[in-house]
Amino acid sequence: MNVGGQHFRTIWLNAADERVVQLIDQRWLPHRFVVEEVRTTEEMATAIRDMHVRGAGLIGAAAGYGMYLAALEAAAAPACDEYIAAAARRLKMTRPTAVNLAWAIDRQLARIAEAQTPEEKVAVALATAEAIAAEDAEHCRSIGRHGLNLIRDIARRKGGKPVNVLTHCNAGWLAFVDHGSATAPIYAAHDSGLPVHVWVDETRPRSQGSKLTAWELNEHGVPHTVIADNTGGHLMQRGDVDLVIVGTDRTTYTGDVANKIGTYLKALAAKDNNVPFYVALPSSSFDWKMRDGLAEIPIEERGSDEVSHADGWADGRQVEVRVTPAGSPAANYGFDVTPRRLVTGLITERGICEANEQSILGMFPEQAP
Numbered sequence: 001m002n003v004g005g006q007h008f009r010t011i012w013l014n015a016a017d018e019r020v021v022q023l024i025d026q027r028w029l030p031h032r033f034v035v036e037e038v039r040t041t042e043e044m045a046t047a048i049r050d051m052h053v054r055g056a057g058l059i060g061a062a063a064g065y066g067m068y069l070a071a072l073e074a075a076a077a078p079a080c081d082e083y084i085a086a087a088a089r090r091l092k093m094t095r096p097t098a099v100n101l102a103w104a105i106d107r108q109l110a111r112i113a114e115a116q117t118p119e120e121k122v123a124v125a126l127a128t129a130e131a132i133a134a135e136d137a138e139h140c141r142s143i144g145r146h147g148l149n150l151i152r153d154i155a156r157r158k159g160g161k162p163v164n165v166l167t168h169c170n171a172g173w174l175a176f177v178d179h180g181s182a183t184a185p186i187y188a189a190h191d192s193g194l195p196v197h198v199w200v201d202e203t204r205p206r207s208q209g210s211k212l213t214a215w216e217l218n219e220h221g222v223p224h225t226v227i228a229d230n231t232g233g234h235l236m237q238r239g240d241v242d243l244v245i246v247g248t249d250r251t252t253y254t255g256d257v258a259n260k261i262g263t264y265l266k267a268l269a270a271k272d273n274n275v276p277f278y279v280a281l282p283s284s285s286f287d288w289k290m291r292d293g294l295a296e297i298p299i300e301e302r303g304s305d306e307v308s309h310a311d312g313w314a315d316g317r318q319v320e321v322r323v324t325p326a327g328s329p330a331a332n333y334g335f336d337v338t339p340r341r342l343v344t345g346l347i348t349e350r351g352i353c354e355a356n357e358q359s360i361l362g363m364f365p366e367q368a369p
């Protein structure tokens with residue numbers, strides 16, 4: 001997508017030095033656009049853990065490049081295979097909920113194991129990292145094509161009046177390599193001239209909605225309004241939401257959806273108000289082994305300071321302030337699980353299916369046990 005008129009992906013290889021990975025450091029958005037250079041596996045692990053990069057697809061792509069950096073380091077280490085295995089374990093521990101992380105690392109491990117010499121392992125790891133990133137962007141583009149039909153149908157019914165889409169957190173291009181999942185249909189609709197307006201959930205505590213989704217939509221010129229997290233139900237009751245589209249960090253092959261904390265409440269409100277609730281995801285975000293999302297999906301718990309404090313921009317710098325009484329404990333659950341019964345459909349790179357085992361495996365028959 002474009003930033004200031006220039007096309008960017010969220011992560012890429014430095015054209016002048018192939019041993020360096022560059023990525024947009026999202027901690028500074030929307031106030032500063034910072035590109036970070038990552039040279040080691042350890043630096044990539046930090047970038048994922050501390051959320052310089054975040055979002056399911058981008059975490060997967062970053063892990064893919066992290067494994068390439070590990071292969072480079074391993075080529076100079078005494079025990080190449082052990083070094084790569086240890087790096088994979090370190091990277092896998094960085095964040096628990098997004099399944100793309102383990103998916104990308106396991107894909108790299110399988111490909112690297114087929115290569116013989118350390119030099120071949122580096123070449124294979126580089127090709128695989130590039131393939132993971134390219135596929136992510138391509139799959140998101142296809143999600144946009146399929147989701148566009150939903151928005152077009154609503155626009156037709158509304159006689160050309162703007163289609164109001166509510167989204168939660170950031171499942172935009174910043175959460176992937178390009179295009180985004182939940183935002184891809186929105187960008188496709190906007191680019192094809194359909195009038196679309198987005199309600200952007202703020203998404204405390206890290207405010208991925210008000211900081212990242214709003215920034216993206218603004219850069220692309222898509223009309224939008226940032227709302228406090230608890231506003232969605234009220235807007236749905238008033239008939240001001242035509243469609244909800246969210247992303248996911250992990251969806252079971254039976255259709256249970258883990259996404260940023262607060263998603264479940266939006267799904268409940270949507271059900272009560274007959275608002276269609278769609279989840280957009282590339283196939284890399286399905287967990288093909290998990291059946292019961294509520295029982296099995298690991299929910300990340302992050303530091304309580306993200307709840308007790310908030311940050312913003314003042315006098316040309318990022319400042320952090322406490323928003324709770326100093327003595328009040330705070331809890332910080334990163335994700336929740338929306339049961340399949342609340343999900344109208346899943347928008348994937350192959351098309352739209354229902355959130356149940358039969359429909360999902362019908363769309364991806366090669367994953368059937």
Ligand code: MRU
Nearest residue numbers: 054055056169170171247248260
């Ligand atoms: O904690 P984050 O920012 O990595 O969370 C991921 C998300 O942005 C959301 O849960 C998103 O909606 C799904 S990831 C495409």
